[in-house]
Amino acid sequence: MKFTFNNDTKKGWRLLSAPFIYSLLLLAAPLSLMFLLSFWTQDYLVLDKTFTLNNYIEAFTQPVYQLLFSRSLTISLTVTLFTVLLAYPMAYFISFYGGERKALWLFLITIPFWTSYLLRMFLWKVILGYNGVFNSFFIWLQVIEEPMTFILYNTNAVIIALTHGWAPFAILPIFVSLEKIDRSLLEASKDLGDGPIQQFFRVILPLSAPGVVGAALIIFIPTVGDYITPKLVGGTEGLMIANMIQVQFSKANNAPLAAALSVSSLMIVAFISIVFVLINRKYLRRY
């Protein structure tokens, strides 16, 4: 874009200034302050403002934080993978076989997600519990005799709940990218001798890749920092980095460490996302 301070620039900024300043004050300023805070130390309630990297050293060397970082990443990457794998055939079905009812299908998919996130995650706790819906239902049907215990208060539970909770965020972008595919390309590939499987891998999948990448990022980035799900269904074995950030911030009275953990997780997430996008770009250039 050419730098011109014309009429449009003036009018545009006059309108944009209020929302922009709002975001500066309530997003940029707080994030910057949190960044600063991560280089300070706190002794009970007194803040020491001398610059130090100790919080970061602690965040990256203490086993407990290393464990929480790697667990959060593992959970969130697994959730991203499962959600996209489940969402793709659904989006494909709606786009190619939805016919007149495409809008209805999309509507049906979004309805259950109109319940609050908090309640949905709580429902998973009710479902997966020892005396919960799932166990009691199958004992009642006499499918199992003893309640299954491996499904609540561990990482499995967190993964199941999150894979459910983020489904529409994967289905919708993939659906949009499938809809954009020019159907004449499919006929062309068929005429040139591609079978259905070849056609899928050589035409449809590469062309819908932007939707898949978008879906993966929309799910991966926020789920790394999820607080509610691990707290409700994760037990101690399934706790994630957000839970630690909250503890350090409130009960442990160590806001600088909480800030350093927040900044570190943002950096890690940003790094992985950028690498992911770059790899995809390189791979997709072949097409």
Place this chain on the structure above:
Amino acid sequence: MSRASKYLKIFAYTYLIFLYAPALLLPIFSFNSSQIISFPLTGFTTYWFERLLYQETLHEAFKNSMIVAISSSILATTLGVLASRSSTRYNFTGKQISLTFILAPLVLPEIIVGVSLLTVLIQLGLSLNLWSVVLGHTLLIMPFSILIMNSAFNNLDISLEEASMDLGENQIGTFFRIILPLVFPGIMASLLIGFTLSLDEFIIAFFLTGTETTLPVYIWSLFRFPKELPTTMALGTLLLIVSLILLSLSEYFRRRSALSKDSILN
């Protein structure tokens, strides 16, 4: 249909059941007479709903949530209309980057937004109250509002605006007499979505409320008491119904705003 598409159809329906299963439990167990949430069902009761009538902390939380949801949806929609009008009507330097920045809360983990806002409030020595939640919620809702308003403004025919100016109306008059009425359905949709998002939002509210709790924070506190579970399910059912009504209304307004361009031409 080929065999592959038949499997795909079976998969689609199974997946749909998986997506619906948790939400369906809310109405089922809020009318079930047992205090324990498990099968088999024991009998029908409306007791859990009646109990809600006598919870004073709940009524207080409901009132607080109303204040927060109404204020933040109005504030976010106002800011969203300004940002969206600017981005759909004018091309200018720095537009893309500043918009991306304003939309960032869509993907940022909420805990990061919550912790950073709390840091600022504490450092400034401000007390936490409902208004700090309103400020936080506005930040989160504004991106949604911008996206909704973008589609409303994109449907607007620029020649109508020019006609109004040619006929002697000034900019402000054109805005209030031509533009605003035409994007009004979009504004309603944005207000309703914003209200619903704020009503359901937990993390920011959890971090930024002082002693005055909102509805989700109140629900969170109920989770600790197993004997309150059916009451929580009843409350959840009511919230689900409210969300369904609000979002159906907003969908209605959004469709109208999408149609408005054609309806003028015909």
